[in-house]
Amino acid sequence: MFILGIDPGTARLGYGVIETKNGHKRGPVYVDAGCIITQMETPMGERLLYLQQEIGKVLEKHKPDILAIEQLFFGANSKTAMAVGQARGVVMAEAARYKVPIAEYQGLTVKVAVTGYGRSDKKEVLKGVHRLLGMRRELKPDDVADGLAIALCHFLKSQKN
Numbered sequence: 001m002f003i004l005g006i007d008p009g010t011a012r013l014g015y016g017v018i019e020t021k022n023g024h025k026r027g028p029v030y031v032d033a034g035c036i037i038t039q040m041e042t043p044m045g046e047r048l049l050y051l052q053q054e055i056g057k058v059l060e061k062h063k064p065d066i067l068a069i070e071q072l073f074f075g076a077n078s079k080t081a082m083a084v085g086q087a088r089g090v091v092m093a094e095a096a097r098y099k100v101p102i103a104e105y106q107g108l109t110v111k112v113a114v115t116g117y118g119r120s121d122k123k124e125v126l127k128g129v130h131r132l133l134g135m136r137r138e139l140k141p142d143d144v145a146d147g148l149a150i151a152l153c154h155f156l157k158s159q160k161n
Contacts, residue, residue: 001019001020001021001065001066002017002018002019002031002062002063002064002065003017003018003019003020003028003064003065003066003067003068003151003154003155004016004017004058004059004062004064004066004067004068004100004151005017005018005067005068005069005146005147005148005149005150005151005152005153005154006055006067006068006069006070006091006147006150007070007143007146007147007149007150008069008070008084008087008088008091009083009084009087009143010038010044010047010048010051010083010084010086010087011037011038011040011083012035012036012037012038012141012143013035013036013051013054013055013087013091013143014033014034014035014141014142014143014144014145014146014147015033015034015035015036015055015058015144015147016030016032016033016144016145016147016148016149016150016151017031017032017033017058017062017064017151018030018031018133018148018151018152018155019031020155027132027134027155028132028133028151028152028155029133030133030135030137030148031062032058032061032062033139033144033145033147033148034058034144034147035141035143035144035147036050036051036054036055038050038051044083044086048086048087048090051087051090051091052090052091052093052094055090055091055094055095056094056097056098059094059095059098059100060098064100065100065101066100066101066102066103066154067091067095067100067101067102067103068102068103068104068105068150068151068153068154069088069091069092069102069103069104069105069150070104070105070106070107070110070146070150071104071105071106071107072084072085072088073106073107103154103157105150105153105154105157109153109157110125110146110149110150110153111124111125111149113149113152113153113156113157114128114129114132114149114152114153114156115127115128116128122142122145125142125145125146125149126139126142126145128149128152129145129148129149129152132152132156133148133152
């Protein structure tokens with residue numbers, strides 16, 4: 001099974017792909033990860049179109065069995081929340097176009113899954129991703145590790161069911 005994890009954003013959208021196999025002794029395996037970056041001075045409509053096209057390429061290349069995406073967190077900055085919501089909508093629409101089911105997870109749930117603690121910082125999430133995937137590869141920017149963390153969260157949650 002291939003799981004695509006998405007850390008949504010309009011400036012930087014992180015993604016990570018892992019493969020899981022029943023009875024696989026090593027657990028989940030790293031397949032791919034990256035960050036789609038848009039320029040702040042580009043009009044929002046064009047940025048969203050670019051995100052849609054690039055996520056379409058990732059979906060086409062990896063043909064995931066499921067897409068796991070972080071749920072929207074309404075914090076102090078409503079402008080950021082709106083932009084993240086727009087990015088989520090584009091990703092979810094593209095997943096629907098490719099007929100890929102979607103699972104949504106709160107950021108707190110993702111952190112607990114990969115680190116054991118819901119208030120983990122970025123470094124702790126990165127360490128958890130490295131530990132769970134048995135890898136040392138540098139994951140920059142943080143959005144890349146976050147995309148993998150969301151994919152890992154889905155894997156770990158599905159193991160409990």
